[in-house]
Amino acid sequence: HYSFFPGRPRWPASKTDLTYAFLPQNGLTDNIKSVFSRAFERWSEVTPLTFSETASFQSADIKIGFFAGDHNDGEPFDGPMGTLAHAFSPPGGHFHLDGDENWVINGVPIDEGNFFSILSAVDLESVAVHEIGHLLGLGHSSVEDSIMYPSLAAGTRRVELANDDIQGVQVLY
Ligand code: TQI
Numbered sequence: 755h756y757s758f759f760p761g762r763p764r765w766p767a768s769k770t771d772l773t774y775a776f777l778p779q780n781g782l783t784d785n786i787k788s789v790f791s792r793a794f795e796r797w798s799e800v801t802p803l804t805f806s807e808t809a810s811f812q813s814a815d816i817k818i819g820f821f822a823g824d825h826n827d828g829e830p831f832d833g834p835m836g837t838l839a840h841a842f843s844p845p846g847g848h849f850h851l852d853g854d855e856n857w858v859i860n861g862v863p864i865d866e867g868n869f870f871s872i873l874s875a876v877d878l879e880s881v882a883v884h885e886i887g888h889l890l891g892l893g894h895s896s897v898e899d900s901i902m903y904p905s906l907a908a909g910t911r912r913v914e915l916a917n918d919d920i921q922g923v924q925v926l927y
């Protein structure tokens with residue numbers, strides 16, 4: 755079953771059109787950006803919310819960046835595996851991904867020429883859909899095939915919202 759953060763934080767009802775931006779220093783490719791766009795779309799299909807990319811990192815509601823190790827928010831990343839990403843509950847909007855993961859998009863590594871075991875491959879879209887759930891106010895779910903279930907087998911892709919995820923987010927929005 756779905757859960758919320760303590761106090762059930764959510765984006766205010768007056769703010770249904772959310773903007774997101776990518777940390778300019780990351781210099782992400784269009785392919786990587788399109789993964790996030792698809793991940794946002796899955797949540798906008800089942801809520802009144804819309805998500806659009808803005809060029810202004812400072813003013814964006816949701817700020818997406820890849821960071822390695824300590825990045826000065828008290829929650830350092832830990833190299834390959836372990837913590838993959840973290841996002842803060844509304845209206846925080848910080849969405850950080852561990853730059854040391856072996857991220858893959860449709861099974862293809864983001865970093866060409868970087869060879870690694872498929873056992874350490876992490877599907878970017880799966881993690882993005884999960885973290886956006888947190889950004890919207892969902893905690894973890896006990897339903898095993900839900901997006902908000904707190905574990906994912908290595909190399910696995912899980913991007914379709916389960917009924918449990920939809921019911922949870924529709925309680926909030
Ligand atoms: N990152 C954790 C997560 O997003 C951070 C976290 C731990 C957390 N406890 C929390 C966030 C409680 C909110 C509330 O869940 S993670 C997965 C999954 C992670 C894990 O790196 O462990 C995904 C990030 F589900 F695969 F295990 C994304 Cl999809």
Ligand code: CA
Nearest residue numbers: 833835837852
């Ligand atoms: Ca890690």
Ligand code: ZN
Nearest residue numbers: 825827829850
């Ligand atoms: Zn962080």
Ligand code: ZN
Nearest residue numbers: 884888894904
């Ligand atoms: Zn989580």
